[in-house]
Amino acid sequence: MEQKMRTMALEDAPLIRAHGRTGPSRSPLALFWTGSGIELVVTGTELWLEVEASFGPYEPWFSLLVNGTPVSRQMAQEGRRWVPVFRGMDPRTAKRVRFVKETQAMSGDPACALLLHGLRTDGELLPVPERARRIEFVGDSITSGEGAVGAQAEEDWIPMWFSALDSYGWRTAEALDADCRILSQSGWGVLSGWDNDPRSRMPAVYEQTCGLLGGERNAALGALEPHDFGSWQPDAVVVNLGTNDSGAFRSPQWTCAETGQTFKQRLKDDGSFHEEDLQAFEAAAEQFLGRLRACNPQAWIVWAYGMLGIEMMPSLYRAVDAHARRTGDRRVAVFQLPAMTARTQGARQHPGAEAHRQAAEALAEHLRGLLHER
Amino acid sequence: MEQKMRTMALEDAPLIRAHGRTGPSRSPLALFWTGSGIELVVTGTELWLEVEASFGPYEPWFSLLVNGTPVSRQMAQEGRRWVPVFRGMDPRTAKRVRFVKETQAMSGDPACALLLHGLRTDGELLPVPERARRIEFVGDSITSGEGAVGAQAEEDWIPMWFSALDSYGWRTAEALDADCRILSQSGWGVLSGWDNDPRSRMPAVYEQTCGLLGGERNAALGALEPHDFGSWQPDAVVVNLGTNDSGAFRSPQWTCAETGQTFKQRLKDDGSFHEEDLQAFEAAAEQFLGRLRACNPQAWIVWAYGMLGIEMMPSLYRAVDAHARRTGDRRVAVFQLPAMTARTQGARQHPGAEAHRQAAEALAEHLRGLLHER
Amino acid sequence: MEQKMRTMALEDAPLIRAHGRTGPSRSPLALFWTGSGIELVVTGTELWLEVEASFGPYEPWFSLLVNGTPVSRQMAQEGRRWVPVFRGMDPRTAKRVRFVKETQAMSGDPACALLLHGLRTDGELLPVPERARRIEFVGDSITSGEGAVGAQAEEDWIPMWFSALDSYGWRTAEALDADCRILSQSGWGVLSGWDNDPRSRMPAVYEQTCGLLGGERNAALGALEPHDFGSWQPDAVVVNLGTNDSGAFRSPQWTCAETGQTFKQRLKDDGSFHEEDLQAFEAAAEQFLGRLRACNPQAWIVWAYGMLGIEMMPSLYRAVDAHARRTGDRRVAVFQLPAMTARTQGARQHPGAEAHRQAAEALAEHLRGLLHER
Amino acid sequence: MEQKMRTMALEDAPLIRAHGRTGPSRSPLALFWTGSGIELVVTGTELWLEVEASFGPYEPWFSLLVNGTPVSRQMAQEGRRWVPVFRGMDPRTAKRVRFVKETQAMSGDPACALLLHGLRTDGELLPVPERARRIEFVGDSITSGEGAVGAQAEEDWIPMWFSALDSYGWRTAEALDADCRILSQSGWGVLSGWDNDPRSRMPAVYEQTCGLLGGERNAALGALEPHDFGSWQPDAVVVNLGTNDSGAFRSPQWTCAETGQTFKQRLKDDGSFHEEDLQAFEAAAEQFLGRLRACNPQAWIVWAYGMLGIEMMPSLYRAVDAHARRTGDRRVAVFQLPAMTARTQGARQHPGAEAHRQAAEALAEHLRGLLHER
Structure with a gap:
């Protein structure tokens, strides 16, 4: 049952759903508008997301939801970093996870960007159910x-x-x-x-x-x-x-x-x-x-x-x-x-x-x- | 301090405020529209109001408020009756009382009428404060x-x-x-x-x-x-x-x-x-x-x-x-x-x-x- | 379908349920404690209850519920009177009605009593469903x-x-x-x-x-x-x-x-x-x-x-x-x-x-x- | 008015108040119990805190409050890191900030520790008001x-x-x-x-x-x-x-x-x-x-x-x-x-x-x- 941690680029994870208007690239995936992000369903004990941010005066913030509950909210930091989402969970259960940009596109800060590169997990991705x-x-x-x-x-x-x-x-x-x-x-x-x-x-x-x-x-x-x-x-x-x-x-x-x-x-x-x-x-x-x-x-x-x-x-x-x-x-x-x-x-x-x-x-x-x- | 109960016609009680469009008569005072009624401030231990009602299919209902609290709500009955409002209260304190018609004017019942004739109390009427x-x-x-x-x-x-x-x-x-x-x-x-x-x-x-x-x-x-x-x-x-x-x-x-x-x-x-x-x-x-x-x-x-x-x-x-x-x-x-x-x-x-x-x-x-x- | 209004003594209406400890008499039924009263289910367009009250300093109050909604609350008046409960309702539907004493037994007023004698309706009584x-x-x-x-x-x-x-x-x-x-x-x-x-x-x-x-x-x-x-x-x-x-x-x-x-x-x-x-x-x-x-x-x-x-x-x-x-x-x-x-x-x-x-x-x-x- | 960013060890910042039972060391300050942390009042545009964490199965989480509002909640990561608290604020106003351990002392994870080392800011520390x-x-x-x-x-x-x-x-x-x-x-x-x-x-x-x-x-x-x-x-x-x-x-x-x-x-x-x-x-x-x-x-x-x-x-x-x-x-x-x-x-x-x-x-x-x- 136990799996090794594996790293995947978003472009290699088609089961992950992207939310929000974005450009053609999937790795990295650019999150422009507020409320944009990704959604995924994954088994396994642990999940990390690779987040990249850059900005001038107005830094982006993001939130993480696990099974519908907001568990974390953070100011993004400059550069490319791995952000932990969950640890120690039952490896067999499916967890529904969202990464959500909390802040608007910044017309006043041309340097501001929030990008998602990939994920790291010991679980398997499953299809994300459709909404009505x-x-x-x-x-x-x-x-x-x-x-x-x-x-x-x-x-x-x-x-x-x-x-x-x-x-x-x-x-x-x-x-x-x-x-x-x-x-x-x-x-x-x-x-x-x-x-x-x-x-x-x-x-x-x-x-x-x-x-x-x-x-x-x-x-x-x-x-x-x-x-x-x-x-x-x-x-x-x-x-x-x-x-x-x-x-x-x-x-x-x-x-x-x-x-x-x-x-x-x-x-x-x-x-x-x-x-x-x-x-x-x-x-x-x-x-x-x-x-x-x-x-x-x-x-x-x-x-x-x-x-x-x-x-x-x-x-x-x-x-x-x-x-x-x-x-x-x-x-x-x-x-x-x-x-x-x-x-x-x-x-x-x-x-x-x-x-x-x-x-x-x-x-x-x-x-x-x-x-x-x- | 103790006073005898006295009966007054509404027309002899100018301190009582009438609410709602009505006709020229004060005794009886016709309550046509919903929310119409009278308001008064009175000392004394006891208060009654003389209510007259007549109707065909649609009887009027009314409510009584004492110091802003609705204490009673009733279906009006045919004829002219004395309705008790309060009893046994401190004779010296001023009580603010409203009689409110709870039901609309009844276009479908020409016989429907609700009239107020007078009051009976052992207290004294005081001016009703103005609203803003x-x-x-x-x-x-x-x-x-x-x-x-x-x-x-x-x-x-x-x-x-x-x-x-x-x-x-x-x-x-x-x-x-x-x-x-x-x-x-x-x-x-x-x-x-x-x-x-x-x-x-x-x-x-x-x-x-x-x-x-x-x-x-x-x-x-x-x-x-x-x-x-x-x-x-x-x-x-x-x-x-x-x-x-x-x-x-x-x-x-x-x-x-x-x-x-x-x-x-x-x-x-x-x-x-x-x-x-x-x-x-x-x-x-x-x-x-x-x-x-x-x-x-x-x-x-x-x-x-x-x-x-x-x-x-x-x-x-x-x-x-x-x-x-x-x-x-x-x-x-x-x-x-x-x-x-x-x-x-x-x-x-x-x-x-x-x-x-x-x-x-x-x-x-x-x-x-x-x-x-x- | 249309029925005449009939008057019944409570003792002749066994389908009516009495609530609260009381004495042996059913007509009149003595309501001693707060919350006591009667409950009935009745068809017909109209219902009245015959209420008797007497008291010294502390008069009883009562409420009426129709299909679970409190529709009326009144100070009881001296003597024996017919109190209207509803009028003009669909004759065929069953209405569940409660008469509830709102005030406590009055140890300080030996004259205080609230009694129910009977009812008047053009409907038929039905059994009152049991509570759990x-x-x-x-x-x-x-x-x-x-x-x-x-x-x-x-x-x-x-x-x-x-x-x-x-x-x-x-x-x-x-x-x-x-x-x-x-x-x-x-x-x-x-x-x-x-x-x-x-x-x-x-x-x-x-x-x-x-x-x-x-x-x-x-x-x-x-x-x-x-x-x-x-x-x-x-x-x-x-x-x-x-x-x-x-x-x-x-x-x-x-x-x-x-x-x-x-x-x-x-x-x-x-x-x-x-x-x-x-x-x-x-x-x-x-x-x-x-x-x-x-x-x-x-x-x-x-x-x-x-x-x-x-x-x-x-x-x-x-x-x-x-x-x-x-x-x-x-x-x-x-x-x-x-x-x-x-x-x-x-x-x-x-x-x-x-x-x-x-x-x-x-x-x-x-x-x-x-x-x-x- | 504008100041340079400066780094301070907690032990050199006596105006910062520590909450919760802890050991003798101030740099680092050990946060053992849930709800423990630090509280400070600071001017300036920007604030960072240096956080160190280590753990086996049960990682610590922490929250940040700015002027009483929870603005961030995060899973702590292994090692010693600078965590941003706020950026871009009015340099003159005083901001009241709390760092709060969200998770309990972990009797089941001897490796679990959450430590605070210091802060970085372009503002000045002010006394923290006493609570009642x-x-x-x-x-x-x-x-x-x-x-x-x-x-x-x-x-x-x-x-x-x-x-x-x-x-x-x-x-x-x-x-x-x-x-x-x-x-x-x-x-x-x-x-x-x-x-x-x-x-x-x-x-x-x-x-x-x-x-x-x-x-x-x-x-x-x-x-x-x-x-x-x-x-x-x-x-x-x-x-x-x-x-x-x-x-x-x-x-x-x-x-x-x-x-x-x-x-x-x-x-x-x-x-x-x-x-x-x-x-x-x-x-x-x-x-x-x-x-x-x-x-x-x-x-x-x-x-x-x-x-x-x-x-x-x-x-x-x-x-x-x-x-x-x-x-x-x-x-x-x-x-x-x-x-x-x-x-x-x-x-x-x-x-x-x-x-x-x-x-x-x-x-x-x-x-x-x-x-x-x-």
């Missing part, structure tokens, strides 16, 4: 789980306060027995970022593998390649954007350092949104819906919004209306997520783990209805 | 608290399963320290009732004291008189209508017994709403918003919807948009209430007490933001 | 649900603040699908009452129907008769006494008005209990266990204590030890109930409904283990 | 948090399923703002272990630093030295032992491999405990109380028991009685902890995190009363 559904989440800091870890008083913008496992997206997927992919970036929006930077638009990068990443290495890993939508079609795409577009109206004008070009969502004297600028947001949202539909022909598209204010809700309804009217699309919906409260606030004025739990409960119930499995 | 705000709720069975009492298996449409105290409106008002008025009727909508009956429109009766009541007696009590909006201006009007308008699309055509006139909200062959009919609903909603604004010039108007489906939400957003654009009204909002779930369902497929509690928590938080007291 | 077990509770104000209703600020000792339905005993029985009987009296103990009155001993009245009641009428109703233990053997007897015995050590000496006899549980100078007096308490507890065993040969006897302090717990363990050693009794246990906290406190410094809920959850779990149905 | 109290916990697997991590289905006895942070002891201390020390060992008891091994007695090792550890290295680190009780006097000692003594009655006889000596707690034919053996347990418990008192002259001693059965409770009460009677000790108490339920069970049939949370809530409330700070 697939859900894709597209969002901003809320969807990145910013502040889901940490006390309310925390103010530093650091990866430590992010969590995929505590985010509403991950929890919604768990509640629905769904694989999930989470594309998200703090500060980004539909038309511009919170600071009026028009480059911080999720629609601009949605069709690439992970187009918001800079740096030659990420490019070499395939981050900027067009995503092959045929390879993974979700049952639902949940879009949680608008919070930063709303913030842009109250932020100073953005000026491009190179070209001097400027951008600003304007408030009127009475404090209300300038109609023209709101209209530009709605047009961008409508256009994004069109692209989402083109990329995901069968999926329900649900704009789920409201954990940090519902100011853009009327615009979102108008955008969805316009899209539906223009295209006849009947599988588009808007859903208001439960608002974070003083009690459920986490770090950095963002939703805490309890706010995410509530949002996941409501969203899962709603999606269950749409996906006809009530 | 006033909120008006306009809705259907959900707002009437239908099913908030009773097991999930209950199917009878009877007053016993209704409750004002357990309804989201009452609880929202409590959370915000607000006086509330609740205008609601099971089955009614904006454009028609659930059965396509165009007479079951809340907008048609909103400007009367309690215009949905039939019968000569109710007329004599003032139910059909125009309401004097100047006498009670709310800080917020919460409208929870649309659920029955949504149902009308899936109900048979209504035919007027007298005129043969028919009405029907139509589904298209593909199961979607007929655009023309949906447009009629939206026009009715928009028009109602105009009347609400005319009647309540300063109030926030919040269309709060979603406990039993969110199908009409896009239409509600369009109606609010159209209203705001047409009038420049900036104090109108839409808010999605948390959906009832399998766990929080009450009697008759309606929200149970826990669903109302959740809705109240979310709505109170939202209103707190609008009313600038976060 | 029988549990008897013996206790003091905690077991009487004193303070389970009412705000923390309430100080009046009045029946309004008592509740059987909210008490841990009733809820424990519900959780275990058990019929229950509750023998309890505020202020009473094992050896004496909280005020050192040696007459306020539950053991002294345990073997009578309801021996703590005074007055000729209660005597005539059979309250003082020896209880026929053969008629109802419980699976478990839960004793929750000791809290008032503990209080007696800190209360003034009691002096008998007639004989001048005195009684006092003494504290020593260092604030600890006088050993001799503690020993007297333990002897009384041991003796009570012997009587409980004699009266209930097969039942588990569980001394469940601790909602308002655990000061007497060592003594209770010693008493149970002594009893078990002396008699070889193996079906006796002590169980510590969860303590009331600042958050779960109710009226009059007594456990609130939430404290009772927690106690019931823990006790039901423990009894489930003893009764071998985990 | 000190509590010591003495227990078995329950107190070690065995099964507090992991799914109910887990059966492997491995360190991964242990947790100090999720244990009732840690949480009780947190609730009371107390420093805590936790002395615990799975399978151990008062008179013998669950398997009747008389060497597995916590009293036998209570007066050493960590006397249950084997191996020369642990001896060299000071594990077997007499503990200096004067150096840390607790306000309360909580003893949670008895569960394994209870199990011994149902386990086979133990035979010493070397001497052939045997030990067995016997059941009688009727399934009850043999009186003589139960008496031996009680004598051992009484004797332990005497030693606890001798070592901790001022502390409240609370025997807190009941999360996995309350079978030994009568014996514990007798032991405490005997101790109190013999010595006049008035600061000894017994407290029943809430039982684990099917819902709150964790891994390996042990209490899960929710069971520990409930136990901590009840125990903290009780201790608050004893320590006069209600």
